Every structure is written in C-alpha cells, then in structure tokens.
Amino acid sequence: MRLTYLFDPLCGWCYGAGPAIEKLAAVDDIALELLPTGLFAGRGAGRIDAQFAEYAWSNDQRIAKLTGQRFSDDYRKRILGAGGAFDSTAASLGLTAVHITDPGREITALKELQLARYVQGQDIVSIAGVGEILLSLGLAAAAERMLKRDHSLVETHGRRIQTAQSLMRRHGLSGVPSLLAGDDADQRSLPGSVLYEPIDGLLAQLRAG
Numbered sequence: 237m238r239l240t241y242l243f244d245p246l247c248g249w250c251y252g253a254g255p256a257i258e259k260l261a262a263v264d265d266i267a268l269e270l271l272p273t274g275l276f277a278g279r280g281a282g283r284i285d286a287q288f289a290e291y292a293w294s295n296d297q298r299i300a301k302l303t304g305q306r307f308s309d310d311y312r313k314r315i316l317g318a319g320g321a322f323d324s325t326a327a328s329l330g331l332t333a334v335h336i337t338d339p340g341r342e343i344t345a346l347k348e349l350q351l352a353r354y355v356q357g358q359d360i361v362s363i364a365g366v367g368e369i370l371l372s373l374g375l376a377a378a379a380e381r382m383l384k385r386d387h388s389l390v391e392t393h394g395r396r397i398q399t400a401q402s403l404m405r406r407h408g409l410s411g412v413p414s415l416l417a418g419d420d421a422d423q424r425s426l427p428g429s430v431l432y433e434p435i436d437g438l439l440a441q442l443r444a445g
Contacts, residue, residue, distance in 0.1 A: 239260060244277075252305050254347055281325070333381045
C-alpha cells in the first residue's frame with residue numbers, strides 16, 4: 237500500500253501526527269513517501285511577534301492535549317519568545333538533502349528536527365541551524381549538500397514542493413497534515429484527523445479502501 241504524507245516541518249499539527257507517521261512507516265506492507273508542501277515557506281513565511289506567539293502557544297497546548305506530544309518551556313522562551321523568522325524553507329531543504337543521500341532516515345530526520353524545535357528550543361529556520369542538527373544525527377552528506385545548496389538539491393527540492401502542491405490542489409486540500417492513499421487515479425485523501433486516532437483503526441480504514 238502506498239501512502240503519501242503531505243506536511244510542513246513548522247506545522248505543530250504535523251508534529252502531533254509524528255507518532256502515527258512513525259507507526260505507519262514501520263508497517264511491512266506500507267510504502268510511505270514524505271512530501272513537504274512549502275506551506276510556511278516563500279509567501280507563506282512570516283515572523284513571530286507577540287500576537288503570533290500567543291496564538292501559537294495556545295494552539296500548541298491543544299495539540300499536546302490531543303496527542304501527548306511535548307511543547308517545552310525552552311521552545312516557548314527561545315523560539316516563540318525570541319521572535320524571528322517563521323520560515324520552513326531551511327528545514328524542508330534539509331529533509332530533501334536527507335531524501336537524496338539517505339532516504340531511509342528521512343522520517344527520523346523530520347522527527348529530530350521537530351524535537352529540536354518543540355522540545356530543545358533549537359533553531360530549525362536557518363540553514364546553519366538545520367545543518368548542525370543533521371550533523372548531530374550523523375547525516376554529514378545531507379548537511380554538506382544543504383549548506384552548499386547545490387543545484388541538484390535545489391532542483392529536487394523544488395520538484396517535491398511542486399508535486400505536493402499539485403496533489404493538494406487535486407484533492408482540494410488547504411492545510412497539513414494530509415495523508416493520501418494509493419496511486420494516480422486511485423489515490424484518495426484521508427482527513428488529517430485520522431493521524432490522531434488509534435493506529436489500528438487507521439490501518440483498518442486504509443485496508444478497507
């Protein structure tokens with residue numbers, strides 16, 4: 237069974253969906269593809285001000301209550317409290333570098349980038365910050381390519397974003413996380429809420445078609 241996961245690394249709800257994504261990836265008969273959508277990159281990027289920080293923290297508490305995922309005081313102080321950019325370009329580019337150099341570790345890299353932000357309060361919005369985290373995970377080849385931003389990496393990243401956005405338009409999706417099941421004409425979308433439900437029910441729904 238082929239699944240496509242549409243996400244943005246700065247999306248708190250995608251962080252909340254992380255445990256379900258890990259479990260789906262571990263199922264033997266499931267092939268899971270990750271596609272960053274660029275939702276919070278380019279024109280979707282912004283800056284964290286006091287109003288945004290208050291809104292984000294309130295939303296994060298809802299996610300924590302529903303999913304059990306942790307949002308630490310370090311994140312609140314060092315990320316939300318410090319202001320700065322809200323831009324997923326660097327994190328998505330880093331994940332594409334992992335996709336190219338060590339694809340079997342892309343889900344792990346996504347998880348660790350999210351933990352770095354939401355638990356350790358580390359920077360994942362700059363190239364240098366993401367590169368440092370990839371190096372700490374032993375993903376030196378990915379870090380090197382991202383830091384150089386070589387032409388092949390940038391092209392591949394652009395194609396992934398375009399593919400994800402095309403799929404969102406095709407299925408009438410406006411936000412992430414989103415999960416698609418199947419291929420081509422048989423592909424169907426599932427509501428993002430399924431990623432916060434018990435995994436057994438989700439698997440039964442997927443296999444029932």
